[in-house]
Amino acid sequence: MSLDKDTVRKVASLARIKMSDEELDKYGPQLNNIIGFVEQLAEVDTDNVEPLPSPVDIALRLREDVVNDGGCAEDVLANAPEEMEDFYVVPKVVE
Amino acid sequence: MTELTHMTVAQALKGLENKDFSAVELTQAHIDAMANYRHLNAFIVETPDLAMDQAKASDERRAKGEAGALDGIPLAIKDLFCTKGVQTTASSKILEGFVPRYDSTVTARLFRDGAVMLGKTALDEFAMGSSNTTSYFGNVINPWKRSDGSNADLVPGGSSGGSSAALAARICMGATGTDTGGSIRQPASFCGITGIKPTYGRCSRWGVVAFASSLDQPGIFGRSVEDTAIMLKSMSGFDPKDSTSADRDVPDWAGQLGGDLKGMKIGIPKEYRMDGMPEEIEKLWQQGIAWAKESGAEIVDVSLPHTKYALPTYYIIAPAEASSNLARYDGVRYGLRVEGQDLTDTYESTRAEGFGDEVKRRIMIGTYVLSAGYYDAYYIKAQKVRRLILQDFEKAYEQCDALLTPTAPSAAFAIGENEDDPIKMYLNDVFTVPASLAGLPGMSVPAGLSADGLPLGLQIIGKAWDELTVLKVGQAIERAANFSALPEMVTKKAA
Numbered sequence: 001m002s003l004d005k006d007t008v009r010k011v012a013s014l015a016r017i018k019m020s021d022e023e024l025d026k027y028g029p030q031l032n033n034i035i036g037f038v039e040q041l042a043e044v045d046t047d048n049v050e051p052l053p054s055p056v057d058i059a060l061r062l063r064e065d066v067v068n069d070g071g072c073a074e075d076v077l078a079n080a081p082e083e084m085e086d087f088y089v090v091p092k093v094v095e
Numbered sequence: 096m097t098e099l100t101h102m103t104v105a106q107a108l109k110g111l112e113n114k115d116f117s118a119v120e121l122t123q124a125h126i127d128a129m130a131n132y133r134h135l136n137a138f139i140v141e142t143p144d145l146a147m148d149q150a151k152a153s154d155e156r157r158a159k160g161e162a163g164a165l166d167g168i169p170l171a172i173k174d175l176f177c178t179k180g181v182q183t184t185a186s187s188k189i190l191e192g193f194v195p196r197y198d199s200t201v202t203a204r205l206f207r208d209g210a211v212m213l214g215k216t217a218l219d220e221f222a223m224g225s226s227n228t229t230s231y232f233g234n235v236i237n238p239w240k241r242s243d244g245s246n247a248d249l250v251p252g253g254s255s256g257g258s259s260a261a262l263a264a265r266i267c268m269g270a271t272g273t274d275t276g277g278s279i280r281q282p283a284s285f286c287g288i289t290g291i292k293p294t295y296g297r298c299s300r301w302g303v304v305a306f307a308s309s310l311d312q313p314g315i316f317g318r319s320v321e322d323t324a325i326m327l328k329s330m331s332g333f334d335p336k337d338s339t340s341a342d343r344d345v346p347d348w349a350g351q352l353g354g355d356l357k358g359m360k361i362g363i364p365k366e367y368r369m370d371g372m373p374e375e376i377e378k379l380w381q382q383g384i385a386w387a388k389e390s391g392a393e394i395v396d397v398s399l400p401h402t403k404y405a406l407p408t409y410y411i412i413a414p415a416e417a418s419s420n421l422a423r424y425d426g427v428r429y430g431l432r433v434e435g436q437d438l439t440d441t442y443e444s445t446r447a448e449g450f451g452d453e454v455k456r457r458i459m460i461g462t463y464v465l466s467a468g469y470y471d472a473y474y475i476k477a478q479k480v481r482r483l484i485l486q487d488f489e490k491a492y493e494q495c496d497a498l499l500t501p502t503a504p505s506a507a508f509a510i511g512e513n514e515d516d517p518i519k520m521y522l523n524d525v526f527t528v529p530a531s532l533a534g535l536p537g538m539s540v541p542a543g544l545s546a547d548g549l550p551l552g553l554q555i556i557g558k559a560w561d562e563l564t565v566l567k568v569g570q571a572i573e574r575a576a577n578f579s580a581l582p583e584m585v586t587k588k589a590a
Contacts, residue, residue: 051478055534
């Protein structure tokens, strides 16, 4: 599998990273190199092997359904690039 | 004050208790060292005022008989741990200026036990790297130099390279790290110090900037195995705020050290004997095996047949999880924002300017392997091989109690080396990544010097939740190796 320039452009777009043509040309071969490296996994026989999502066997816990956090809008917004009246401010999204 | 910066944590705690010196004196000596070695660029933010306040409070607690397990011990904190009121960046431009309103669970526990924070140490951006050359805030320089007189600046390893360099330069008495694929063990080896990554789930990940959540695990650098045992106890334990935190008792590891290895079986995995491995690494490994035998251990040959697939597995799983974790950097809630023409353009411009090259590469790889049509071929396949790697270890542990291997395939290299090809850089972690994928505890202990005078470490890998055996074997190696070499810049200062 080889990633052509259009695929790299699509991946950059999915990853929400703006890239110039020169950057696509730079990253393309590097990504191909890495994908080529990881493709050696194809030779491993994994029939009847269950995927392992987490290395240790810890079951997800349920907690009591109570309010135990919150009411700290000031803390939450303290690092926002732009905020107003307890809201984040973003560029206009609805015309 | 030189001697104050050359003690172990265990010795310093005794000295504080005996009133040989105060926490204020101890902290001041390290603040001075931090200023002396600023050219190493180990710290992104120094917090001397906070450290002195904490030291004063520590002396007051001790005077009242209320001292905690680490009271008055000056530590460096990797800049991946959120620290209340102190900038936390993950060495990324995208988080420059981010000041958390809370402490990570690990730092909160260290402070609960009285630890003093000297500052936040540099790392590879978002902990992605093995050299500390991907930080937005500049390269960290290893205090060690080659003995050939070349004077080339060497990397401290990575990603926790600021922490390892600071400890090796005697700036701090211990330093936190995180290990995703070797980010504690490899820099420990490169800097001639001890570092342990406990079992996945032992230390809470809450408040640690996420890289690859199924692999990330906090750990600690120390000047001795005993020191790491003391500090690890403070950091460890169940945390309901981390869904993969283990609800298990934390043993008193330090109190159980000191014995020999009689009755213990140490496995030597044949697959770790790699083609092209430098002879001095092989020699050191054989020396380590001999030391384990002398301490009473029985040596067992074991096989981990899927070892060669660990790196390719890691370079699917880690970028996949990273691409998902790093989606949060959107220029809206915290960190950098670069205004665009619309919201999408703002996201894309912010992330283009905020992330460095290696982070972009890994996000792109992760996005690709998770994208429609490739998910099964790459991500699920990697998770299946990950299980085979775990099963390799489980089978090996039917025959032995711990494994002994080299930590890294080389000593520290010069800044700029290995940068032409990302995969060459990735090979640094060839011996550390398998244990990370299996979630197992691993430790690096300094064991000798390379031909050009640089430290080399040996790695001990244990069974899940059996840090005690790892520490015991580590201490046996430590005692036999009697590694006392110091970077020349440190011995010169002391003279």
